[in-house]
Every structure is written in C-alpha cells, then in structure tokens.
Amino acid sequence: MSQFAINMIFVVGSFALYIAIAIWARAGSTKEFYVAGGGVHPVMNGMATAADWMSAASFISMAGLISVGGYANSTYLMGWTGGYVLLAMLLAPYLRKFGKFTVPDFIGDRFYSSGARLVAVACLIIASVTYVIGQMTGAGVAFSRFLEVSSDMGLIIAAVVVFMYAVLGGMKGITYTQVAQYVVLIVAYTIPAVFISLQLTDTLLPPIGLFSEHTQSGVPLLQKLDEVVRELGFVDYTADVDNKLNMVLFTLSLMIGTAGLPHVIIRFFTVPKVADARWSAGWALVFIAILYLTAPAVASMARLNLMTTIYPAGPTADAIQYAERPDWIKNWEKTGLIKFEDLNGDGRVQLYNHTPQFAEKAAERGWKGNELTVNNDILVLANPEIANLPGWVVGLIAAGGLAAALSTAAGLLLAISSAVSHDLIKGSINPNISEKGELRAARISMGVAIVVATYLGMNPPGFAAQTVALAFGIAAASIFPALMMGIFSKRINSKGAICGMLAGLISTCTYIFLYQGWFFIPGTASFENIPANWFFGISPLSFGAVGALINFTVAFVVSAVTEKPPVHIQDLVESVRFPRGAGTAVDH
Amino acid sequence: MADDKHNAQAYWQANLRLIIISLVIWTVVSYGFGILLRPMLAGIEVGGTDLGFWFAQQGSILTYIVLIFFYAWRMNKLDKEYGVDEE
Numbered sequence: 001m002s003q004f005a006i007n008m009i010f011v012v013g014s015f016a017l018y019i020a021i022a023i024w025a026r027a028g029s030t031k032e033f034y035v036a037g038g039g040v041h042p043v044m045n046g047m048a049t050a051a052d053w054m055s056a057a058s059f060i061s062m063a064g065l066i067s068v069g070g071y072a073n074s075t076y077l078m079g080w081t082g083g084y085v086l087l088a089m090l091l092a093p094y095l096r097k098f099g100k101f102t103v104p105d106f107i108g109d110r111f112y113s114s115g116a117r118l119v120a121v122a123c124l125i126i127a128s129v130t131y132v133i134g135q136m137t138g139a140g141v142a143f144s145r146f147l148e149v150s151s152d153m154g155l156i157i158a159a160v161v162v163f164m165y166a167v168l169g170g171m172k173g174i175t176y177t178q179v180a181q182y183v184v185l186i187v188a189y190t191i192p193a194v195f196i197s198l199q200l201t202d203t204l205l206p207p208i209g210l211f212s213e214h215t216q217s218g219v220p221l222l223q224k225l226d227e228v229v230r231e232l233g234f235v236d237y238t239a240d241v242d243n244k245l246n247m248v249l250f251t252l253s254l255m256i257g258t259a260g261l262p263h264v265i266i267r268f269f270t271v272p273k274v275a276d277a278r279w280s281a282g283w284a285l286v287f288i289a290i291l292y293l294t295a296p297a298v299a300s301m302a303r304l305n306l307m308t309t310i311y312p313a314g315p316t317a318d319a320i321q322y323a324e325r326p327d328w329i330k331n332w333e334k335t336g337l338i339k340f341e342d343l344n345g346d347g348r349v350q351l352y353n354h355t356p357q358f359a360e361k362a363a364e365r366g367w368k369g370n371e372l373t374v375n376n377d378i379l380v381l382a383n384p385e386i387a388n389l390p391g392w393v394v395g396l397i398a399a400g401g402l403a404a405a406l407s408t409a410a411g412l413l414l415a416i417s418s419a420v421s422h423d424l425i426k427g428s429i430n431p432n433i434s435e436k437g438e439l440r441a442a443r444i445s446m447g448v449a450i451v452v453a454t455y456l457g458m459n460p461p462g463f464a465a466q467t468v469a470l471a472f473g474i475a476a477a478s479i480f481p482a483l484m485m486g487i488f489s490k491r492i493n494s495k496g497a498i499c500g501m502l503a504g505l506i507s508t509c510t511y512i513f514l515y516q517g518w519f520f521i522p523g524t525a526s527f528e529n530i531p532a533n534w535f536f537g538i539s540p541l542s543f544g545a546v547g548a549l550i551n552f553t554v555a556f557v558v559s560a561v562t563e564k565p566p567v568h569i570q571d572l573v574e575s576v577r578f579p580r581g582a583g584t585a586v587d588h
Numbered sequence: 589m590a591d592d593k594h595n596a597q598a599y600w601q602a603n604l605r606l607i608i609i610s611l612v613i614w615t616v617v618s619y620g621f622g623i624l625l626r627p628m629l630a631g632i633e634v635g636g637t638d639l640g641f642w643f644a645q646q647g648s649i650l651t652y653i654v655l656i657f658f659y660a661w662r663m664n665k666l667d668k669e670y671g672v673d674e675e
Contacts (some may be wrong), residue, residue, distance in 0.1 A: 278656075
C-alpha cells in the first residue's frame, strides 16, 4: 500500500470518529452550544482543555522552532505551561463562581459598563482571529503534505474542513470530540518519539533520552548535537542567550497570554464546582505536559537526525548527493516547504550556517552558501520519515497534527462566535434575538472568521507557533489584566478598566504591526523585523508582557483619580472570592 | 455577622498567602533557574549540559504541575475549614 493511501486511512478514519461524536452529541439549545450543561468531570475536562489548548503551534510547529533555536526557544516550553499556574490560582475558580458563559460577560458585569464589555469583545476577537491564522498555517502545512498538494491548496482544504466541523457541533460536541482528539494527538506525538529515542539513545522515554548517552558515539546526546552543529557554523544547541530581557518578557507574555485566552478560560465554566475548576487546571497541565516534556526530545533528536541524513559520514565529511536524497526530501519538495539550490554546482546538498565567521571554512570546503532551506513547520511531520519509521507511524502523525489544528481552531471559533452572537448582538445590539437567531449569528461569525484567517494564513506573519505567540501577546496585554484586577481589586472602576484594556491592546497591536505589517497585511511593515530595529531589544513576540504592564498601570492610575465602584459591585467582587453558593453556569 | 466577616477576611488572606508563596516558586524555577540564574548553575552538569538547561526544558514544567495540585488540594481544604465550600 502506498504512503498516500495509509495517510488517507488514518486521516479519514480519525475524522469520521470526531464527526460521529459531534453528531451524536449535537447541540440542541443555546446553553448546550456554549457550555455543555455544566456537567463535565475534571479529568475529562482537563483532557479536553489540553486538546483545545495544544494546537498546530504546539504539535506541528513548536519542536521545529526549538530544534532550530535550541535553548533560546525554551521560552515556548515554559511559557505555554506556566500560564496554567496563573489560571489555577488567579482566574479559574473565581470565574467559575461568577458563573456566566463568557469572558465579556464577566468584564461587562464587574465593570458595570457595556463599554467595557464591548472593549473586551474587541480584544477577544483580535486575539482569537490572530490565533486562528496560526492554526490555519499549521493545518495547511499538514494537509499539503498528506494530500500531496501545494501549501495554499492545503490551507483552503483545511478551512473547509474546520468550518464544517465547528459549525456542526457546539461546545458539547466539542468537549467529547476533544477528548478523542487528545488521545489521537498524544499517541501520534509520542510513538515516533519513543522509536527515535530508542534508535538514538536506547532509552524508552524520550524526556529521559534527551539527557542520555548517544549510543553510536558514546557521548551525551546534547553534547554530540552541540559538536555537530558547531562544525557547520551554527550556534551551540545548548548555548546561553545574551538578550535575557527579551527571553524573560517573551516567556512572561506567553504565560500571561495563556491565562487570558478566552477559549481556554471558557473551559472552566463547564466544570460542576469551584473546587473542580482548580483540579481541572492541574489535570489539563498534566495532559499538556506529556507532550511538552516530549517536545524538547523530539526537537534535539530530529536536528541530529537531519544533520546525519545530510552528512552521513559526519559533518567534516562530504554531504549527500542531491540525486541520492531520501524520499522524504522529494516528498516535501512538492509542497514547496523544502527548497534546494546547488550554489556551488557540485551536486551535493550543503546545509550549514552561512555567516561571515564561517566564511573562511566554507571557502576551504568549496561551499558558496547554504543550499537547503527547510521550513521549521515541517520538522515534526517529517520526523518519522527522517528516522525511517514504518509507514503507519507517518499516517498516525498526519492524523495527530490535524487533530491538534482542528480542535483548537474549533474552540477558538466557538469563542469568537459566542462573543459576536452572545456578547455583541444579544448583549448590546438586539437583546430580544431568538435562540434560533442567536445560533445563526454564531454560525455566520464563524464563517467570517475562517475566511479572514484563511486569507491572512496564505502569507502568515511567521511560522505557526510565532503567529500564535502574537495572539498570546495580545491576550496578555488586554484580557488578563482586566480579569485579574476585576477579582483581586475592589477599587478598579469601569473607567480604569476600559482605559487599561485599550492602552494595553493598542500599544501591543501597534508594536506588532510596526514590525509584522499593519493588520498582518504582507508588505506593510514600517520596520524590518530584525533585532537591531527592536526597542530595547524587545521583539514583537515579547511585547505582550510590556502591554500588560501598561494595562495594569493605566487602570490603577485612572481608577485612583476617579470614583469608587458602586457598593453592589464591591459585593460582587466579594462574592466571587468565596466558593459557597456557586450554581451551574447561568444565562441572563 | 461580624464573625462571618472576620472569617471571610481570614480565608481570603490565607488564599493570598498561598498564591504568593506558589508564585515565588513559579518565578524562581522558570525566570530564575531557567533563564537569569543559568550561568550560576553552569557548573552543575546534567546529561551533556547544565542544570539551567534542564529547568528551562523540563524542570519548570514538572514544578508547575506540583504547584497546581498542591494549591488545589490546600484550597479545597481551606474552603472546608472556613466553611465557604459548596455543599
């Protein structure tokens, strides 16, 4: 059987499973559409949250970025897990006690203002749409490879599938399908990693393999990897970074952003009790950690395998002949995500870091520049092929990558659609809208969001994980501070919250757009996005933490010089702090 | 009523204390050991690299899990002690 057929069996089979579950659990009422009747067990909820959370960025893209960046990109590992600590302690239990459907619901009520509610809706939509762009990029890469089409065509196919899938079911369908998706994606991620860990280090568990001895050479794996990449002009894999300020701010942005993303927060409305909201965050992190502890092992082992493929006799010997390149390179060349150009005309594939420092050595070896360009986002998907694993493992990882992209895109679209139909239309424009009308508005807004994300996904602002990191920056700067101050301070009033959110949102978006293009439209950036141009060396990816600080400061200052919130609001803050008396999530 | 209020305040203070302790640990393992203090830990070797690298790629994540479960367990107990739990 051809690899294409195997891929199709895995992808179609897993999709059939999700759609069957979605139909089986089809949402009847609006309440079920949003929160699944408030009766999901913490372990199940944790698993669904993990699937919702771990997107194309985590599954497809992150290990690729770590693989290229080494230690410097540990930020993704710490940032995307550390946020759960903030969620569990600073937000989830109190928002569950508050007991409404959505994030703008809380902000609108706590800051007793439809203005605050509208600003929250705007922040939510901007952050979520940016996030969906990243998902579409990742799903597009996966579809293009496994259906053997161009990456743009893959993107369009992904858009159609995501749309059909998200519109069909609501939250309830999503909760149970997401449990299934978690199982598929975690199996798909860990199985190839276990094989590769056994091949390279004779160690069953990849996270342990990462720090074990490389069997072939007898030195520790990471030391071996450092030696190989150094020989080719790259920075050591484990090298420390100089710009620690940027590394700290980037990690912080990802952490705060995690706790400010509406589609993650909404998950904690679906557990029966406040106590369960705390457990849920813990379980979610356990399930997430299984992938996040495996990812750094995948990253380093894939880098080593890639280098060994190109330089079979070691980095000091000749590279492989282009004519004898392995099949996986040929396959990925079709998608346009691997490119080869024989600069020195010797018929061999030189992959190295063409820097001024390396020029002398390159000249000595007759190299005229790096000849193989490998898109970071393909690394995890190509990983089983690079390691010569059997065809069914390749099919499995296809299904897993798509599960990751699909589940998160669906969760995000749900958050966007509920913000539009529930918070914007029902909450502000037309309070008398029928249930049917509300559901219709929800579905239309999902459609619009997908079209926008697909268009921008054709020319994404970065690799999937980087685009997603921008979404986190926006959520960190706008939503998280408002929620946290709403719970932990009785003094912040509506004016303070609105000014704070706007200041955080506008400053962060402006900083990002300056370097990444206005509204992410290609070719409109004001400055080239290179470290030399960044203010104080802060990258656009890291600015969310600064934006959050601006948000907090503005909100405190404005609140301090204006009136105190009314007494009933202070009582509301008091009440969310104590679990007693929390019912199930309620409509207005 | 006065007693209730006193009780409520004590509960909230206990919660805040727990959060602060947890977040200090959270900061130390990630921003401390994983990033800023890495050069200081460079002498402690772990599998071909140093302890700071391990904290950045694995240690911090494992610590977060312990922190959340500890917090959930402790708070759910405090809820009962202060009589603010859900029946």
